[in-house]
Amino acid sequence: MTAAPLPSTPSFRLDGQRALVTGASGGIGRAAAVALAEAGAEVVLAARRIEALREAAEALSAVGHKAHALALDVTNRDAVRAAVEAEGPFRILVNNAGTNIREPFTEVSDESFDALVDLNTRAAFAVGQAVARGMVAAGQGGAIVNVSSVNGHIAGMNRSVYTGTKHALEGFTKAWAVELAQHGIRVNAICPGFVETPLTEGILSDTAFRARESRRIPLGRILTVEDVMGAIIFLASPAAAGITGASLLIDGGLCSI
Template sequence: MVVAGSETRFPTTPSFRLDGQRALVTGASKGIGRAVAIAFAEAGAEVLLTARSLPEMEATVEGLAAKGLAARARTLDATDRAAVRALVDAEGPFDILFNNAGTNIRKPFLEASDASIDALIDLNIRAAITVAQAVARGMVAAGKGGAIINVSSVNGHVAGVNRSIYTASKHAIEGLTKAMAVELGAKGIRVNAICPTFIETPLTAGVLSDKAFLERTIRAIPIGRIGQVEDVMGAAVFLASPAAALINGASLLIDGGLVCV
């Protein structure tokens, strides 16, 4: 037991590096997923990029290879449960999962169709569960723990107009993250969520092209700007790294203070 004022040990800052780690990133063909795959590789991890579109991922892999970094790409439809489990069995075990595959279909609540509801639930919730479960099973079998980062949203904390179903799906991810953290923590697996505000990506390009909407959104963010993928990259590396060794079940808001307003 350390008595107050008597400690002489100099603590060592934990590493933010991911050397020797194997990382899986879903939804890695563009936007946040692509950026985080690059960040993981730059931090020393061996990264497997997955998404439905292979050519875009191959270009990213080539760019990383040119820098001497380790990355590969595989096509994967995250809603195909059998395909997810087969890929994780064949390519795993992984030390890190960035559980990012997702989408948004903007509709007023009263106009949300059965098809759009099913699409959001299937990809944003069911697929996220399938991927996380498959990777976590591999981590447990390997017996060395790991880090899972579920991609939530600022809408996992606050509501948004024309985003009712999306908001519901991200609230589900918040609950899933906490429950996984409780169940898997004792097995050495940390589970956290990142919750971005609007990040400038191909997914948000349409809505952000609306000048009035863009101006309203910027006014709502105390820091006064829309997010960039770089704003997410460091947060993801941190949560995956030894520097976050005691962080489990947390939701890291990357929102410029929007939720505080």
């Protein structure tokens, strides 16, 4: 009796693929760029802080990876379309640019509301649309990883607008996945909990807050960018070829409580 052939494990490598990472000057975006480059992708790091971008790109290039910096304000939709057309097409997008302004719901200002919606929602849509158009035109498929948040699933104090924008990004992820599947383009989201980044540095410097949040997390600790990097590689790679429209929680078990 002839034994059935063993299945082949899909690759986590991204050799020869071009990737765009927005918000890549620090935090999760910078870590995503490192992870993609180490997996073999050629990475374009985009953000407004050009000096930080250049530093990251030069550090990657110095160890033999292909990376370069792109100064880009993702809230400028015309600039986004022009930059993606000039730099693309891309096979991978990590749609990461975003921010948070913590304010009680009854005290949210018009300026804060507009800033969060413009960056977390409008800009994320514009970047995703521009990159997807290039992917469709190239006809080679692709992978989009939207960087959402645990607040795309649960609410948090003083985060009403942020929570709303991340719920919107979860909706974008599902809708884009359905529409783009026919083109071989997969769209998924990652949803980190509290991660040690420049964005959370201020609030996590409050030792009482840090201790309280750590106790709420089943794993018992605040996450690091390294905890997020593997998930990005997985969703961008052939190892996740059957996954689209999904939302991967990276929250230390918080949403399981």
